Each structure stands twice: as C-alpha cells, then as structure tokens.
Amino acid sequence: MPLLRIDGLKVRYGGAQILHGINLHVEQKECVAVLGPNGAGKTTLLRAISNLAPTEGEIQFDTKDITEVEPYKMAEIGVIHCPENRRLFPEFSVKENLLMGAYLRRDKDGIQQDMELCYKIFPVLKVRTKQMAQTMSGGEQQMIAIARAIMGKPRLLMLDEPSLGLAQVIKERIFEGIEEIKNMGVTLLIVEQDAVMAMGVADRIYILEGGKLTLTGNKEEIRRNPHVKAAYLGVS
Numbered sequence: 001m002p003l004l005r006i007d008g009l010k011v012r013y014g015g016a017q018i019l020h021g022i023n024l025h026v027e028q029k030e031c032v033a034v035l036g037p038n039g040a041g042k043t044t045l046l047r048a049i050s051n052l053a054p055t056e057g058e059i060q061f062d063t064k065d066i067t068e069v070e071p072y073k074m075a076e077i078g079v080i081h082c083p084e085n086r087r088l089f090p091e092f093s094v095k096e097n098l099l100m101g102a103y104l105r106r107d108k109d110g111i112q113q114d115m116e117l118c119y120k121i122f123p124v125l126k127v128r129t130k131q132m133a134q135t136m137s138g139g140e141q142q143m144i145a146i147a148r149a150i151m152g153k154p155r156l157l158m159l160d161e162p163s164l165g166l167a168q169v170i171k172e173r174i175f176e177g178i179e180e181i182k183n184m185g186v187t188l189l190i191v192e193q194d195a196v197m198a199m200g201v202a203d204r205i206y207i208l209e210g211g212k213l214t215l216t217g218n219k220e221e222i223r224r225n226p227h228v229k230a231a232y233l234g235v236s
Contacts, residue, residue: 001063003028003187004049004156008057011041011048018044020211021057026156031188033202035195035222035232041211042191043084046158049189050074050081061156075104078155084164086145090134094125097133097144101151111151117184118147121177139170146177150186157181159190163197171197195232199223207232 002025009022018041026032036042047053051071059067061079069077089097098118102111119126122143128136133144142162149157162178163171175197182188182201191208192198199205205222207215215225222228 002026002060003030003062004189005060006049006057007060009045009048009059010056011044011053012056013054018053018211019048022208022213024206024213026187026189029185029187030203031182031190031201032204032206033198034189034191034206034208035193035198035228036191036208037231038193040208042193042208043160044211045208046081046083046160046189046191049158050079075152078153079158080149080152080154080156081158082145082149082160082162084160086141088133088141088144088148091132093130093132094136094144095129097148098125098151101148104152114151114153118150121150121180122147122173137170139166139174142166142170142174143177146174146181150181154186156187156189159188161192162190163192163194175201195228 004026006022006024009019010017011019022045034042034045044053048055049059051067051069051074055067058065061077074081089100092100098115105111124140125143125147133141146159146162162174166174171194179201190198190202199219202219204218205216206213207228215222
C-alpha cells in the first residue's frame with residue numbers, strides 16, 4: 001500500500017478552482033517529484049495535504065484518512081512540510097531552529113544524534129551553529145529549513161520549491177543533501193520548477209499544469225517526453 005494516496009483532490013478558493021481532481025500516490029521510501037510552472041498549483045497541493053487549504057476528495061496517509069486532521073497535528077503522525085520561503089525563526093540561531101523541529105520529541109540522545117546527522121548532511125550548519133538564521137545566505141537558510149524538518153523524524157517529508165531563487169552551485173548542494181536524506185529511507189514528495197534538479201533525485205515524476213496532472217512516469221519516461229523536453233528541459 002502507498003504511504004500517501006490522493007484521490008480526486010480538488011481545491012477551490014472563492015470562485016477559483018486551483019486543483020482539479022488530482023490522483024497521486026507515493027510509496028514507502030520513494031522520492032516523487034511534482035513539476036510544473038509557476039502558478040500550476042504545486043504549493044496548493046502540499047498545503048492541501050497539510051490541511052492548510054479547503055479540500056474535496058480523499059487524502060490517505062498510511063491507509064488512514066487524514067482530511068480531518070488538524071494542521072498542527074500533522075507532525076505527530078509523521079507528515080512534515082518544509083514550506084516555500086523557509087519560514088525560519090529569524091532571530092534564533094541555527095541550533096535553536098533545529099531544536100524547534102524536534103519540539104514534539106523527548107528522546108534527548110536521539111535529538112542529539114539527529115542534529116549531528118543534519119550537520120553531516122549540511123556541514124556549513126555545524127560551523128555556524130550559533131549564528132542567527134536571519135544573517136545567513138538564502139542557500140544556508142534553505143539548508144536550515146530542510147534540517148529542521150529532518151529533526152521532526154518525518155515519515156513523509158514534503159519539500160516546497162527547495163531550489164527557488166538559489167544559484168546553480170547552491171541548488172546542487174541542496175539536492176546533494178536531499179539525495180542523502182533519500183538514502184536514509186525517508187519518503188519524499190518534492191514540488192519543483194527546476195526539472196533538471198528534481199529529475200536527479202526522483203524515482204517518479206508527475207507534471208502539474210493548470211491545476212491538473214497531465215503526465216506521470218519514471219524519470220526516464222518523463223525525460224524522453226517531447227513536451228517535457230521542450231517546456232522543462234530546454235531541448236527541442
């Protein structure tokens with residue numbers, strides 16, 4: 001059974017329908033990427049899973065319907081959402097931000113072990129553990145956001161545009177870290193505009209355009225698709 005299964009998901013804000021009957025699944029330990037242009041509904045999809053958007057349809061996590069779970073309880077069941085624009089505590093240090101990710105945990109030894117794991121994934125964070133988040137670069141702040149999410153011990157980690165606004169060399173470092181997280185056995189759902197970076201880590205890919213899933217397949221199938229090559233990979 002999939003860890004996450006979505007059937008007939010619709011999201012409407014006022015008179016505008018943003019998502020139109022989305023069907024999607026993510027298997028245990030799988031990395032799934034949802035690609036699409038700006039405004040396609042990618043962020044809305046993750047917000048809907050986290051119950052931060054008004055939804056119709058069914059969302060199941062580990063075979064249980066989670067459409068009525070309060071957003072603040074999502075972390076308790078293992079659904080961790082790393083949002084667009086990072087949403088850090090700007091006047092907290094790196095270490096304090098990471099500890100906030102572990103606020104539900106009481107296993108002090110495990111928390112310390114996972115903090116060291118985060119420092120291994122993103123070594124610059126260990127060097128700057130006492131530095132305030134607001135004084136760090138955009139790429140470093142994104143590393144903090146992902147590391148903070150890991151501190152919550154996610155069963156499903158959802159990453160919203162982890163490469164947004166970053167230089168190519170920083171994007172590569174971020175996705176190297178995501179690859180390490182994948183290799184730890186964490187199930188991942190990533191929404192991205194950068195198809196090249198996402199295809200580097202994803203097992204399967206969905207294309208979301210105009211609030212509808214228009215294509216799905218493994219990364220080799222998606223990479224060979226003429227529309228994807230022209231619209232997302234810049235290849236004619």
